[in-house]
Amino acid sequence: MSAPLSYDTVVSERRQLLQTIITPETSLVGYIYPHTPLELFFAHHLTPTLLWADHKTSGAYEASLQTFCCAYSRNLFSQRAKEQLPKLSAIAFPGGTCDSLQNLGDVWRARFHEDTVLRLTYPVARDEAAITYLTEELRGFSNHLEVTFGSKFSIDKYREAVALTAEFRAAAQFIVAARIFQPSIYPYPEYAKLIRQFFTAPGPHTLQQVEQVASEVQHELRTNQLIPSAEALRYGLLKGQIPELTATPERKGPRIVVVGGMIDPEGIAVLFENAKINAEVEEAQIVLDILSFSFRTVFHPPSNLQGDPFHELAQSIISAPAEPTQEGLPDRLHFLEVIFDKLKIDGLIIAEHSFCDPDQFEIPDMLKIAEKKKVLTVRLPLDPEFSDRARIEGRLQSFFETLSVKR
Amino acid sequence: MSQKTTTEPPKEKAYRKLYTSKLLRETMTLHILSTKTASQNGRLVWVTSGFPVEIPVAFDTVAAYPEQYGAIVGSEKCGPLLCGFAEELGFSQELCSYARSSIGSVKKPEQSPLTGLPIPQALLACNNICGTVLGWYEAVSEMTGAPVYLVDTPPLEGDQPPHHLAYVKSNLEGLITFMSETFNQPYDEEKLLQVADLSNTAVNLWTKSLEACKNKPSPLNCADRFLSMAPIVALRGTQQAIDFYQAFYGEVKERVKQGLGAIREERVRLLWDNIPPWFTIYNFFNTLAKKGVVFPADSYTHAWSANIPRGEALESIAQVYSKIWLNKGLSAKIDKMCNLIKDYELDGFVLFSVRSCKRYSLGQMVTKEVITRRTGVPGVIIEGDMVDSQQYNEAQAETRVDALLEMIL
Ligand code: SF4
Ligand code: SF4
Numbered sequence: 001m002s003a004p005l006s007y008d009t010v011v012s013e014r015r016q017l018l019q020t021i022i023t024p025e026t027s028l029v030g031y032i033y034p035h036t037p038l039e040l041f042f043a044h045h046l047t048p049t050l051l052w053a054d055h056k057t058s059g060a061y062e063a064s065l066q067t068f069c070c071a072y073s074r075n076l077f078s079q080r081a082k083e084q085l086p087k088l089s090a091i092a093f094p095g096g097t098c099d100s101l102q103n104l105g106d107v108w109r110a111r112f113h114e115d116t117v118l119r120l121t122y123p124v125a126r127d128e129a130a131i132t133y134l135t136e137e138l139r140g141f142s143n144h145l146e147v148t149f150g151s152k153f154s155i156d157k158y159r160e161a162v163a164l165t166a167e168f169r170a171a172a173q174f175i176v177a178a179r180i181f182q183p184s185i186y187p188y189p190e191y192a193k194l195i196r197q198f199f200t201a202p203g204p205h206t207l208q209q210v211e212q213v214a215s216e217v218q219h220e221l222r223t224n225q226l227i228p229s230a231e232a233l234r235y236g237l238l239k240g241q242i243p244e245l246t247a248t249p250e251r252k253g254p255r256i257v258v259v260g261g262m263i264d265p266e267g268i269a270v271l272f273e274n275a276k277i278n279a280e281v282e283e284a285q286i287v288l289d290i291l292s293f294s295f296r297t298v299f300h301p302p303s304n305l306q307g308d309p310f311h312e313l314a315q316s317i318i319s320a321p322a323e324p325t326q327e328g329l330p331d332r333l334h335f336l337e338v339i340f341d342k343l344k345i346d347g348l349i350i351a352e353h354s355f356c357d358p359d360q361f362e363i364p365d366m367l368k369i370a371e372k373k374k375v376l377t378v379r380l381p382l383d384p385e386f387s388d389r390a391r392i393e394g395r396l397q398s399f400f401e402t403l404s405v406k407r
Numbered sequence: 408m409s410q411k412t413t414t415e416p417p418k419e420k421a422y423r424k425l426y427t428s429k430l431l432r433e434t435m436t437l438h439i440l441s442t443k444t445a446s447q448n449g450r451l452v453w454v455t456s457g458f459p460v461e462i463p464v465a466f467d468t469v470a471a472y473p474e475q476y477g478a479i480v481g482s483e484k485c486g487p488l489l490c491g492f493a494e495e496l497g498f499s500q501e502l503c504s505y506a507r508s509s510i511g512s513v514k515k516p517e518q519s520p521l522t523g524l525p526i527p528q529a530l531l532a533c534n535n536i537c538g539t540v541l542g543w544y545e546a547v548s549e550m551t552g553a554p555v556y557l558v559d560t561p562p563l564e565g566d567q568p569p570h571h572l573a574y575v576k577s578n579l580e581g582l583i584t585f586m587s588e589t590f591n592q593p594y595d596e597e598k599l600l601q602v603a604d605l606s607n608t609a610v611n612l613w614t615k616s617l618e619a620c621k622n623k624p625s626p627l628n629c630a631d632r633f634l635s636m637a638p639i640v641a642l643r644g645t646q647q648a649i650d651f652y653q654a655f656y657g658e659v660k661e662r663v664k665q666g667l668g669a670i671r672e673e674r675v676r677l678l679w680d681n682i683p684p685w686f687t688i689y690n691f692f693n694t695l696a697k698k699g700v701v702f703p704a705d706s707y708t709h710a711w712s713a714n715i716p717r718g719e720a721l722e723s724i725a726q727v728y729s730k731i732w733l734n735k736g737l738s739a740k741i742d743k744m745c746n747l748i749k750d751y752e753l754d755g756f757v758l759f760s761v762r763s764c765k766r767y768s769l770g771q772m773v774t775k776e777v778i779t780r781r782t783g784v785p786g787v788i789i790e791g792d793m794v795d796s797q798q799y800n801e802a803q804a805e806t807r808v809d810a811l812l813e814m815i816l
Contacts, residue, residue: 066790068501068762069769096561099538103769106737110773124534124541125559129577133561136570325538327557329545355501357765361542364497365549381499 013193014052014200018086021047021201027149028086029118032076032101033094034262034292035320036120037313038202039303040138041092042161043153044145049086050199050293051076053264053384057084064111070100070355071383072262077104080112088115090148095121097325098358116148124326126318134314142310158309166302168198168207171214173298176288177234178217180343181226182250183285185217189273192265195294237299240321240331242338249344253283254403257339258291259366260351261324261359263382265294268351271380271389275396281404287343290336291351296321324358333365340373347403348377349396353384376403421696422670423662425631427655434651435637439521445469446525450590453527453547456640457536457731459558459579459724461606461715464644465599466586468529472641473543476512476524477505477794478633481685483520486794492518498546503763504794506543513550526551529589531582533558535734537766556585560729562736567729575725583721596720603715603724606644612652613639614712616659617704621751624668625703626659629679630692631669632708639711674699675815678747678756678786680706680774681767682793687801694805698812704751706744737770741777748782754815756786757808762798787811 022028029041030051041048053075060081061074069077079085093105109117120141123130142153172195178185194213198206221227229247236243249255258268268289276284289295300320303312322328339345348370352359363379370377378399380392425431445451450468454460460470480489481504490504492511500507509524516523530553532540541557548555558578561571583594613636620627627635635655642648662668679702684691692702713727732739748756756778758771775786787807791799 064772065769066760066762066771068765070765095564096534096559097538099765100769102538102562103737103765107770107773110737110770110777119564121561121564123559123561123574124538124557125578127581129574129581130559133570133574136568140568324542327541327545329542329549333549352499355765357502357539357542360499360502361506361539361546363499365546367497379497 008056014196015086017197017201017206018049020205021203022086027089029090029092030085030088031092033092033097033120033122034297034323035122035300035317036092036094037138037317038165039158039161039309039313040142040145042164043155043158043309044142044149045151045154045157046089046145046149048092048202051079051085051091052196052200053267054079054084055267055385057082058385058387064107065104068355069104070098070357071353072356073100073104075384077108080108080115090116090118092118092120095119096124097122097323098356100355100357118144118148122317126322126327131311131314131318134317135308135311138310138313153309155309159305162303162305164202164204164207168202168210169298169300169302171207171210172198173234173238174214174230175210175217176295176298177230177237178221178226180233180249180287181230181245181247182221182224183255183287184250184252185220186213188286188289189266189269192269192294195298196264196266199293199297238301240335242335242342245342249287251344253281253285254346254400255287255344256284256347256349257343257345258286258289258349258351259336260291261356262292262353263351264384265289265291267382267384267386268349271386271392271396272349275393275400278393279397279400279404281400284347284400284403286349287345288339290321290339292323296323324362329362329365332362333369336366337369337373340369340375345375346406347399348375349399350377350379352379352381354381376406419671420693421672422628422693423667425635425655425658427651427658428634430651430654431635431637434642434647438638438641438647441469442471443525446527449528451525451527452529452531453524453544453553454531455533455536455540455544457710457728457733458531458533459728461599461602461644461724462579462582463531463586465595465602466590466592468586468590470531470641471524471527473509473524474505475637475641476521477508478685479520480508480512481794481796482688484686484796485520486686486792487797489515489519490795503539503543504792505763506539506546508794509543510546510550513547527553529553529585530555531558532556533560533728535560535728535731537764539766554585554589556582558582558728560734562734563729564736567726571729572722572725575729576721579721579725599720600717602644603720605646605649607714609639609643609648609652610711610714612649612656616652616656617709617712619656619659619663620703622663623676623752624666624670624673625676625701625751626662626667626669627703628669628692628696629683629702629705630688632705633683633688636708636711643711668701670696670699670701672699673701675701675755675812676751676753677702678704678706678744678751678753679759680744680756680771681759681761682707682764683759684791684796684799685793686796687799691804695808700812702757704747704753706740706747709743709747733766737773740770741774744774744778745781748778748784753784755784755811757811758786758788760788760790762790762792763795764793785811785814
């Protein structure tokens with residue numbers, strides 16, 4: 001029996017990792033929205049770091065935000081109020097995504113005058129007009145970065161960053177596709193950790209780790225002659241499609257998909273692995289997640305280096321798999337239905353942050369599809385502090401038990 | 408038992424009822440009937456309160472407002488029931504109760520007030536009021552099969568840059584195409600300009616009525632405005648709205664002329680922030696009226712105050728609907744409220760923290776501090792919801808407002 005995973009370890013590793021990239025010259029910019037254009041920050045000699053929720057930080061928001069602000073926003077605010085965020089030169093909020101974050105940015109400005117609060121506003125639509133709009137937003141944002149930090153947009157730094165993110169994504173996409181065929185090839189918690197490491201400290205060091213894993217996975221797949229199948233799947237996923245699988249996926253235990261928005265993949269991994277141990281169904285595997293900080297950012301298409309950088313960045317952001325804050329619910333539901341049909345899925349975990357409207361509006365329709373496709377579901381209302389952890393693990397445990405009976 | 412020999416005159420109520428409330432009822436009843444006919448004729452749209460309704464009106468469709476329906480559900484005190492129907496479908500109890508009650512009424516119209524809103528042929532949302540409307544309308548679309556069109560108006564910080572205007576305008580052009588195709592009718596710009604003129608006339612009458620509340624005593628109280636805003640929300644761009652607001656403004660002017668206030672004895676003038684608790688709207692404001700408290704201004708009913716300038720129709724509409732202050736963030740809201748306090752000579756303010764509505768409510772703690780710092784008047788936050796009465800604690804609200812009154816009186 002494997003040892004239970006600890007979320008404490010996850011959090012302390014994040015902090016340590018960040019230390020490794022900080023030098024006296026590093027200007028660290030914290031960001032929140034999954035599709036924030038990292039390349040733009042690098043182009044201005046800034047280092048972007050994703051601000052994760054921290055399960056150990058709670059409270060300290062009550063004098064500024066009501067409890068019905070989403071759990072993720074509350075947690076970030078608490079981290080700042082308790083001075084537990086890394087030392088940041090600025091924090092970048094998104095505009096136009098959800099009501100909680102829209103207000104969080106405003107409240108942050110009012111409460112922490114000393115912070116440099118940036119805002120990049122995104123369109124909700126996903127058409128050509130949205131790309132044109134976002135292009136100009138990015139251009140304006142770049143000018144703002146130049147004025148704020150006195151560092152001009154460097155085309156060389158931009159190109160380097162595009163290469164960095166493209167290489168990371170290509171490697172991570174391959175691991176995702178490989179895991180769909182053979183989830184045991186690389187455990188989900190390890191995958192989630194790789195993702196976290198890169199978005200916490202994006203750079204050659206964390207890229208190398210992902211590429212190393214991708215190459216080991218490739219080696220193993222070669223033995224099973226699964227590389228062409230995995231590549232075909234990866235290209236399909238990049239276009240938002242799932243082709244017919246050309247090989248039979250591994251089925252040692254129940255095959256599970258996780259869906260949700262801005263949920264921490266490592267948090268899910270911890271809950272999942274521990275509940276598996278308790279339910280004694282060690283062979284159950286998360287074969288795919290559709291989470292904002294994982295699938296949706298990993299399958300974000302690369303920017304083209306040929307054209308206007310702002311236009312190319314906008315194009316890649318708008319073409320990434322849609323967030324629940326964007327238009328396109330019918331497409332997202334159809335995608336889920338195809339996943340059920342083609343990826344031999346037994347169970348669906350729906351994770352939602354408490355008071356997250358975008359997630360919560362989609363869930364009933366997801367449940368309907370799962371029911372239609374006879375996929376067993378469990379719904380996990382989460383807050384980053386896992387304040388209801390025992391109940392959540394209990395729910396997962398009975399989910400696993402029902403899955404075992406079904407099989 | 409002794410029998411009374413003298414008849415005492417009936418005790419005067421603390422508030423004065425508007426005689427145009429009868430016309431309001433008739434206007435809205437006719438509107439409700441027209442939405443039913445329109446649905447049968449395949450010409451009903453559902454729109455959000457901040458939607459540029461002039462466009463669907465110019466396409467001869469009738470607009471129904473689910474938010475207004477939510478207000479009816481709240482007033483009829485069946486919020487928990489209808490929200491419960493949505494929760495049975497899996498919609499979280501944490502979602503906006505306007506959304507939940509409308510979803511609940513689509514699910515079980517037979518158990519809903521007015522048998523629910525008639526089924527629409529299109530769902531038209533504009534996110535200048537909040538991000539919630541997209542998820543809500545997409546969910547209703549899944550239930551009814553009616554397509555959604557979103558007019559995307561990204562939140563503004565400061566002035567509207569040209570690319571923002573161009574983007575919203577292109578969304579409106581998309582809306583024109585969507586309406587032409589869905590309702591099989593060509594676009595007529597001249598007609599849109601005529602509708603915009605009608606809309607402006609109604610908005611002007613409404614704005615003048617609101618501004619009349621700067622007078623002491625104030626001719627209108629909060630509940631008067633919240634109830635009378637129905638046509639400005641639902642019938643903007645039609646002659647019916649103008650007819651109603653002419654009569655309404657006439658009554659307001661008359662009250663001002665005669666020095667008649669909305670309440671008999673005006674002692675304290677407060678600002679109200681946010682949607683009201685519909686299920687207790689009379690009780691809440693009339694109880695305070697008895698203590699001499701009137702609300703001459705609020706942040707909500709002033710949202711429909713912009714005129715569409717004559718000019719290129721879509722560009723003008725894009726400007727007006729992008730720049731409503733609700734789409735401009737917390738500092739614009741605070742500025743607006745400070746100005747209302749100054750212009751209407753208010754003694755304090757009540758911020759209603761509506762659990763349903765993250766867009767308007769989050770930020771109220773900061774708002775309270777900043778307004779007091781800037782204006783010197785005290786304020787209080789009370790908590791609850793506009794439709795879901797289970798989220799409202801009347802005694803707690805009363806205690807907090809009483810504490811505010813103690814500071815003022
Ligand atoms: S999308 Fe959901 S979880 Fe993310 S910030 Fe918004 S409300 Fe919170
Ligand atoms: S969230 Fe607020 S603004 Fe949006 S529909 Fe609900 S009550 Fe209205």
